[in-house]
Every structure is written in C-alpha cells, then in structure tokens.
Amino acid sequence: MTKNLSLLRPIQAPRGLTGEIVARLTADIMSGKLLPGSRLPTEQEMIAATGVSRTVIREAVAALRADKLVVSRQGIGTFVAEKVRRPFRVEFDEHSTLRDVLNVMELRTGVEVEGAGLAAERATPAQIKKITERFDAIQAAIDAGANAVEEDFAFHCAIAEATNNQQFKGFLEYLGSVVIPRQTVWGSTAPLLSRNNLTLFQREHAKILAAIRTHDVQKARAAMHAHLGNSRDRHQKLAAELGIK
Numbered sequence: 001m002t003k004n005l006s007l008l009r010p011i012q013a014p015r016g017l018t019g020e021i022v023a024r025l026t027a028d029i030m031s032g033k034l035l036p037g038s039r040l041p042t043e044q045e046m047i048a049a050t051g052v053s054r055t056v057i058r059e060a061v062a063a064l065r066a067d068k069l070v071v072s073r074q075g076i077g078t079f080v081a082e083k084v085r086r087p088f089r090v091e092f093d094e095h096s097t098l099r100d101v102l103n104v105m106e107l108r109t110g111v112e113v114e115g116a117g118l119a120a121e122r123a124t125p126a127q128i129k130k131i132t133e134r135f136d137a138i139q140a141a142i143d144a145g146a147n148a149v150e151e152d153f154a155f156h157c158a159i160a161e162a163t164n165n166q167q168f169k170g171f172l173e174y175l176g177s178v179v180i181p182r183q184t185v186w187g188s189t190a191p192l193l194s195r196n197n198l199t200l201f202q203r204e205h206a207k208i209l210a211a212i213r214t215h216d217v218q219k220a221r222a223a224m225h226a227h228l229g230n231s232r233d234r235h236q237k238l239a240a241e242l243g244i245k
Contacts, residue, residue: 017052021060029069029080040070040078102232104175109228111171112156113221119162120212120220127162128213134158135202135209142198155205159212159224197234204230 028034041049046057061078064070072078123131134155141148153172160168204227211220 017056018059021050021052021056022063025060025064026069029084034080036080036082036084038080042077102236105228105232109225111168112228113225115160115163115168116208116224117217117221118165119159120215120217122164123162123212131155131158131162131209131212135205138202138205142202148198
C-alpha cells in the first residue's frame with residue numbers, strides 16, 4: 001500500500017469527516033499518486049489510517065463513485081477509474097513560476113476585458129458606487145504605504161459583479177487574490193514595487209472606472225485590456241531585472 005497518500009493521515013479537519021476523505025482521495029487521484037486502474041486502500045486500511053468510521057469511508061467512496069472517479073468491483077475492491085476527467089484548477093504555491101502567473105493573467109485578460117464592457121453596459125448606480133468605493137480604498141491603502149493587494153482584488157471583483165452575470169464574479173473569486181501578481185510573484189519582496197508603479201496601476205484603474213461610469217463599453221474594454229497588459233509587461237520587466245523566472 002502506498003504510504004505517502006494524502007488519505008493516510010489522521011483526520012483533523014473542520015470540513016467534515018466525509019468531505020475530508022473525499023478531498024484527500026480526490027487529491028491523490030488527480031496528482032497521480034493513485035493511478036488509473038489502481039486499487040484504493042481497503043476499508044479497514046482507511047479506517048486504521050484515518051480513525052474514522054466505516055460509515056464515513058463508505059459515504060466518501062460513494063461520493064467518488066458518483067463523480068466517476070472510482071469504480072467498485074464486487075468482491076475485489078474499489079479502483080480508480082481508467083478515464084478520469086480532471087476538473088479545471090488554477091493553483092499557486094511556493095513552486096509557482098512567473099510564467100505560471102503570467103499565463104493566468106492572459107486568462108484573466110480574456111475574461112475581464114469582456115467583463116469591463118458588460119459592466120459599462122449594465123452597471124446600476126449602486127454598483128458604480130461600489131466600484132468607486134473600491135477604487136477609493138485602493139488609493140487609501142497606497143497613501144498608507146501598503147501594497148493594496150486585497151483592495152485591488154476587491155475593485156476587480158466589484159467590476160465583475162457589475163456585469164450582472166454571476167459567472168464573472170464567481171470566476172475571479174475562484175482564482176482569489178493570488179492573481180494579483182505583486183502578491184503571488186513577489187511575496188515578502190513586494191515592497192520592491194515602487195510607489196510609482198502603484199500610482200500607475202491606480203491611474204489605469206481610474207480610466208476603467210471613468211468608462212464604466214459613463215457606460216462607454218468600448219472605452220471600458222480598452223482600458224481594462226491596457227491595464228492588464230501593462231501590468232504583465234511591468235512584472236516581466238521587474239522580474240528580468242531581479243533575475244526571477
């Protein structure tokens with residue numbers, strides 16, 4: 001039996017025992033620790049390793065079976081499905097590269113440029129007020145000497161919300177604030193980003209906000225495209241100067 005499976009650790013999780021078992025088995029399947037066609041640990045092995053009940057294990061396996069990640073063979077055991085459809089995921093960790101982050105920025109550009117246009121077309125007065133408040137919060141953070149990562153992300157989320165299409169906001173919330181490169185790429189070295197760079201970001205935000213306020217769809221799209229493109233270029237340049245790949 002494979003000893004380094006995520007599953008085979010005692011459970012200490014707030015999401016619920018069944019949910020935790022499902023999450024761990026799914027992670028082991030998606031990462032390739034459990035290969036297609038391989039047998040899952042037996043019920044007894046999983047119970048002994050995790051300290052949960054037989055009922056929890058059976059509920060977790062049933063959930064994986066419903067997701068078509070595993071198949072059960074009577075009298076033999078439960079096996080990883082031969083063809084596992086891997087769900088879309090964007091993950092950042094300490095091993096992520098600048099290229100990983102810039103690739104996600106390209107993905108964001110495809111979504112957020114259209115989102116800015118839809119926001120300009122559909123935003124209500126209340127939504128425009130919210131975007132304005134998020135813009136002001138960025139400026140306040142910059143003035144206070146902060147990097148304004150969370151405020152920046154909230155500004156983009158407010159624009160996504162103003163599309164009145166929940167999928168846009170859901171997409172950004174799924175990615176999370178790690179898509180703001182000055183957090184993901186630089187981490188503790190973020191102070192290397194000058195106040196001048198943050199001021200440039202904010203000027204670009206101002207153009208996006210102005211276009212949405214006047215319901216100018218084309219200008220909103222162009223402003224968002226320019227903002228994300230300029231951000232990508234600035235981070236590539238700074239990374240090259242610092243020797244970061």
